[in-house]
Amino acid sequence: MGLDKIWVFxxxxxxxxxxxxxxxxxxxxxxxxxxxxxxxxxxxxxAEELGDHGATAxxxxxxxxxxxxxxxxxxxxxxxxxxxxxxxxDAFILGTTQDGRDVAGRLSVKLDAPVITNVVDLxxxxxxxxxxxxxxxxxxxxxxxxxxxxVGIFLVRPKxxxxxxxxxxxxDVEDLDVPDLGAAGEAxxxxxxxxxxxxxxxxxxxxxxxxGRGMGEKDAFSMIEDLAKxxxxxxxxxxxxxxxxxxxxxxxxxxxxKVVKPxxxxxxxxxxxxxxxxxxxxxxxxIAINKDSEAPIFAVxxxxxxxxxxxxxxxxxxxxxxx
Amino acid sequence: MKVVVCVKQIxxxxxxxxxxxxxxxxxxxxxxxxxxxxxxxxEMALQLVDDAGDGEVHLVSMVPNNxxxxxxTALAMGAAGATLISDECLSGSDALGTAKVLAKxxxxxxxxxxxxxxxxxxxxxxxxxxxxxxxxxxxxVTFAKEIAIDGGTAKVKRQTEAGYDDxxxxxxxxxxxxxxxxxxxxxxxxxIMAAKNKPVEELTVEALGVDPAEVGWAGSxxxxxxxxxxxxxxxxxxxxxxxxxxxxxxxxxDELKVL
Numbered sequence: 128m129g130l131d132k133i134w135v136f137x138x139x140x141x142x143x144x145x146x147x148x149x150x151x152x153x154x155x156x157x158x159x160x161x162x163x164x165x166x167x168x169x170x171x172x173x174a175e176e177l178g179d180h181g182a183t184a185x186x187x188x189x190x191x192x193x194x195x196x197x198x199x200x201x202x203x204x205x206x207x208x209x210x211x212x213x214x215x216x217d218a219f220i221l222g223t224t225q226d227g228r229d230v231a232g233r234l235s236v237k238l239d240a241p242v243i244t245n246v247v248d249l250x251x252x253x254x255x256x257x258x259x260x261x262x263x264x265x266x267x268x269x270x271x272x273x274x275x276x277x278v279g280i281f282l283v284r285p286k287x288x289x290x291x292x293x294x295x296x297x298x299d300v301e302d303l304d305v306p307d308l309g310a311a312g313e314a315x316x317x318x319x320x321x322x323x324x325x326x327x328x329x330x331x332x333x334x335x336x337x338x339g340r341g342m343g344e345k346d347a348f349s350m351i352e353d354l355a356k357x358x359x360x361x362x363x364x365x366x367x368x369x370x371x372x373x374x375x376x377x378x379x380x381x382x383x384x385k386v387v388k389p390x391x392x393x394x395x396x397x398x399x400x401x402x403x404x405x406x407x408x409x410x411x412x413x414i415a416i417n418k419d420s421e422a423p424i425f426a427v428x429x430x431x432x433x434x435x436x437x438x439x440x441x442x443x444x445x446x447x448x449x450x
Numbered sequence: 451m452k453v454v455v456c457v458k459q460i461x462x463x464x465x466x467x468x469x470x471x472x473x474x475x476x477x478x479x480x481x482x483x484x485x486x487x488x489x490x491x492x493e494m495a496l497q498l499v500d501d502a503g504d505g506e507v508h509l510v511s512m513v514p515n516n517x518x519x520x521x522x523t524a525l526a527m528g529a530a531g532a533t534l535i536s537d538e539c540l541s542g543s544d545a546l547g548t549a550k551v552l553a554k555x556x557x558x559x560x561x562x563x564x565x566x567x568x569x570x571x572x573x574x575x576x577x578x579x580x581x582x583x584x585x586x587x588x589x590x591v592t593f594a595k596e597i598a599i600d601g602g603t604a605k606v607k608r609q610t611e612a613g614y615d616d617x618x619x620x621x622x623x624x625x626x627x628x629x630x631x632x633x634x635x636x637x638x639x640x641x642i643m644a645a646k647n648k649p650v651e652e653l654t655v656e657a658l659g660v661d662p663a664e665v666g667w668a669g670s671x672x673x674x675x676x677x678x679x680x681x682x683x684x685x686x687x688x689x690x691x692x693x694x695x696x697x698x699x700x701x702x703x704d705e706l707k708v709l
Contacts, residue, residue, distance in 0.1 A: 140611065140612075145611075195590075195591070195617065197580055197590065197592075198584075198589070198590075201584070223576070224611065225592060225593045225608070225609065225610060225611070228576045228577050228580060228592065229580045229590070229592055231577055231580075232545075232549075232577035232578070232579070232580025232581040232583075232584065233580050233581070233583070233584040235545075235546050235577065235581060236546070236549070236581050236584035236585055237584065239546075240546075241544050241545075241546050241670055241671050241672055242544070242545060242546065242575070242577055243672060244545065244574075244575040244576065244577060245574060245575070252675060257675065261680060262469070265680055266679065266680055267469070267677060267678070267679055267680060268676075268677075268678050268679075268680045269469070269474075269674050269676065269677050270674065270675050270676035270677075271672050271673065271674050271675070272672065272673055272675060273671060273672055273673075274671050274672060274673050275671035277671070282575075282576075282577070309587060310587055310588055310589055310620070311583065311584065311587060311588065311589050311590070312589070313589045313619060313620050314589040314590065314591050314617055314618070314619035314623065315617065315618055315619070316608075316615045316616065316617050317616045317617065317618050318615065318616040319610070319612075319613070319614075319615045319616075320613045320614050320615070320616075321612040321613040322612065322613040322614075333708065334708060358703075358708070358709075366629065366630070369630060370629055370630030371630075372630075375613075376595070376609055376628070377611075377612070377613060382574060383568065383569070383628070383629065390706065390708060391703065391706060391708055393699075401463070402571075408683070412702075412706055413683075413686070414699060414702065416695075420688075420690075425686075425688055426683070427683050428686045428688070429683075429686040429687070429702075430686055430687050430689075430698065430699065430702045431686055431687070431688035431689070432689060432690075432691055432695040432698070432699065433688065433689070433690045433691060434690065434691025434695050435691070438691065438693070439691055439695050439696055439699075442696040443696035443699055443700070446696050446697065446700050447700065447709070450700075450709070
């Protein structure tokens with residue numbers, strides 16, 4: 128049993144293919160015979176990596192002259208379908224990213240096809256693809272399938288699947304015809320800025336040390352940075368302290384930030400709002416330090432310390448420094 | 451400048467309710483409040499209209515019953531009026547059905563700018579802003595963390611995985627704003643009193659001009675085939691700090707061989 132063909136929207140991350148895209152490719156290859164990729168920009172740099180992860184072809188838009196990906200990719204895909212350039216796939220899978228959501232949203236209108244969002248697993252029920260989505264902060268899972276004959280569009284959350292190299296041959300690069308986008312194409316990127324952080328990437332680190340409102344004040348966040356440095360960990364943060372301007376958004380773990388699944392997650396002064404739990408409760412081991420014994424974070428902690436972060440953290444940092 | 455803000459009334463996240471096992475929709479017998487994610491769009495809209503020197507903020511929202519308490523909060527913050535599409539047939543609507551309804555209501559307002567949150571705090575699909583833009587044939591900039599209006603152009607700092615992009619976009623346009631971009635004001639007593647008399651136009655889906663078959667469960671063209679409790683993590687070891695809890699943490703990290 129398997130599907131004939133799945134399309135995947137892939138994104139670049141620096142010079143490589145984004146990990147979310149490689150994760151989706153692994154699942155797509157598992158459930159379908161043929162996996163083809165759609166991507167903004169030029170495909171030559173990525174054809175080898177995409178092929179190695181199971182894609183046979185990559186359709187690319189070419190230079191977008193600064194236009195955001197959403198309208199360009201959706202318009203090119205819909206136009207190609209309309210022109211009969213493609214055999215329709217059984218499903219189109221995208222990542223829950225800024226641009227993934229833009230492409231999915233615009234394409235769903237163009238094809239009048241619904242979207243199943245926040246998918247963390249895909250499986251078969253008979254010969255239809257079924258998505259699993261956590262609701263109510265992850266306490267409940269619902270399984271959803273499409274009932275129409277439209278292309279099923281799925282938005283998959285990061286870290287739902289494991290990327291896997293298959294040793295496949297370099298993917299064929301095919302140019303897409305991008306029609307005039309009209310007003311929708313007039314949102315243009317004029318400049319890009321990276322918020323550099325030291326140490327490992329938050330969504331790839333083996334250890335993550337995160338701070339929340341319970342740290343008390345912005346200056347106390349230096350304890351998170353210090354402990355992270357000693358452990359070779361990535362520092363993270365809750366939405367509450369990102370919103371308060373203590374640290375940039377690139378630190379944020381949670382529903383509206385990054386999903387992390389490190390070997391060890393240390394939550395310091397974090398109460399455990401569902402918004403945050405959704406982004407970290409897949410961690411293999413969770414250590415929580417919080418002075419409120421009723422804090423929801425303790426429900427997911429493997430080791431919970433009921434105590435004052437301002438007392439526990441300095442001693443922890445000193446003890447590790449002395450080793 | 452006329453700014454339309456999409457707002458959603460949701461059950462209080464502190465008491466998120468549950469799915470009705472029969473209808474597979476959210477039980478909405480609890481009082482609905484303004485989604486906190488939308489309060490940033492409302493505040494941003496009020497500030498942009500202030501900066502422009504004239505204009506107004508208009509709200510659009512939809513709900514399967516005639517609940518307005520969340521809208522009153524946004525009106526009390528300073529929005530001038532609201533369009534509420536209130537219809538039982540909206541129950542079970544997915545993002546695309548929602549976007550079809552909101553887009554129709556937005557078009558009637560002929561706005562210069564449409565603002566929304568990036569995602570609701572209960573459904574968090576995050577696709578509605580792009581869908582609305584596509585339905586209206588407008589450019590969109592999602593995940594804005596800063597917006598400035600310069601003549602007929604929106605200058606937006608758009609969040610990315612790595613940092614942010616500067617994006618320029620001619621108006622009219624749809625912009626979704628991330629939480630925390632502005633500090634939403636608390637409604638004043640005067641604002642709350644004034645909100646009681648502000649116009650809220652209530653429309654059914656048909657009166658709006660949308661086919662009821664395109665919204666609600668039927669319009670979503672999806673089937674929930676299973677609802678189950680997610681696996682629960684095994685209870686861990688919880689200790690109270692007596693001044694030596696850091697030693698337990700070090701020992702735990704040693705056991706995991708990560709030091």
